[in-house]
Amino acid sequence: MxxxxxxxxxxxxxxxxxxxxxxxxxxxxxxxxxxxxxxxxxxxxxxxxxxxxxxxxxxxxxxxxxMNTAVLQSRITFIDGERGILRHRGYPIEQLAEKSCFLETAYLLLYGELPSRSQFDLFRTEVLHHTFVHRDLAEIVGSFRHDAHPMAILTSSFAALGAYAPEANPSLAGQKVYTSGTAASLQLMDKQIFRLIGKSITLAAMAYRMRSGRQFVNPPTGMDYAESFLYMMDHLGEPNYRPHPVVAKALDTLFLLHADHEMNASCAAVLQVGSTLVDPYSAVSAGCAALYGPLHGGANEAVIRMLLRIGSPENVPAFIEKVKRKEEVLSGMGHRIYKTHDPRSKVIRKLADEVFAVTGEDPLLKTALALRDAALADDYFIKRRLAPNVDFYSGLIYRALGIPTDFFPVLFAVPRVVGWLAHWRQLMLQKGGVRIWRPRQVYVGEGERTYEGIEGREEKGKGVKGAEPAKVAHPTSTRVFLARQSKL
Known part of the structure; x- marks a missing residue:
């Protein structure tokens, strides 16, 4: 220092x-x-x-x-969890949600300043130009089962993209292709950023259409980012089809709100993997895998499943008591960082009303509001500072749009690609170069021991949970095979 x-x-x-x-x-x-x-x-x-x-x-x-370790210095996103503050490059999230759009905020996150008109037009054109994917990607996505989880498809698709850009792979093109700071290096870096942001909506829409066995739709022309995504999801051959403007604007705002959240689990995964100087497609795939988990990107999906279990407002008091007895998990309330309120949740609550005015109110909204009010009035939750977070309302909006519950994490991952890439770009360009992230551990296991042959060993761990392999149930054919193998 x-x-x-x-x-x-x-x-x-x-x-x-x-x-x-x-x-x-x-x-x-x-x-x-x-x-x-x-x-x-x-x-x-x-x-x-x-x-x-x-x-x-x-x-x-x-x-x-x-819990209290900073792994780098960053200029991208600031969060004050005690005061409920979220700012991107100094701009409050509330101002950006009201006045900006997703791609403009993406530019801000990546390059540090809000763009001029010409800068924005160039960035927008490049991103939308790169929405098309190689035709082989259709075969890769199409090879998944129709009921595969969309996040499994998206994670694999991001990794597959890297195979189509060998010039962007440091293992093939040289490990300094992103860290040298030359004009050619910056151009190569930004081209991959354009590709990943542009193709993420196409891959996500392909994963969505797999569910119903629909043909994949090519990206449209003359539409903005969120609008293009909705078009590729929903277009069924109608002439002059265009997504509803209120829905498109709502999705754009949701993308903006989810674009970055500093050093969360998926961002840390991207940077951990990126610190090896792997290609950005592999790093983004790692972030997508981290986001897949129900403690992270799957939280909004968990909220809907929780509300469905509750059923109706009159069942909320009984559910609250179950949460206190630790028989149920309260999803969508509280946050690892925010200790008062999540500033994004207020924006989303207003957004929900705008969407419901078009789609009709989701029946689960009354249950959600009853749960929110009950939790905010109960000392048990007040003491634990559990207030609604960004996931509490976002799932209700997606559900109102007719989007399947297991697709919710994908709608989190698509905009978060921007945040991941902003932090990855910052890492590649940091002073002093990139050092591989290698956390330490505190070893508390056995000291040095002497190897004993298998015939003379005592049976250890017998009956101790987790101390020996679990017995797995197998179908009959597999059991016969294993029995034969044991006799060999």
């Missing part, structure tokens, strides 16, 4: 050795590597040290689940 004033530092004393170090504080953060200076000469058994503790290498910072 360079030179620093003593008053902008921490003084830390190691009571084991009496050694004192001064650690600089910059942007209210300290370098974790400073603790490597707190080392002991050798393990001391009387103090409980083991060889595996590696005390000679200095103190390690133990932070399960990254």
């Amino acid at each position: 360079g030179g620093f004033k003593v008053e902008n530092s921490l003084t830390i004393t190691d009571n084991r050795t009496g050694k004192t170090i001064i650690v600089p504080v910059e942007h209210n953060a300290i370098p974790a590597t400073a603790f490597k200076n707190l080392r002991k000469d050798k393990p001391e058994t009387e103090q409980g040290d083991r060889q595996e503790d590696e005390v000679e290498g200095g103190i390690r910072v133990y932070d399960p689940g990254f």
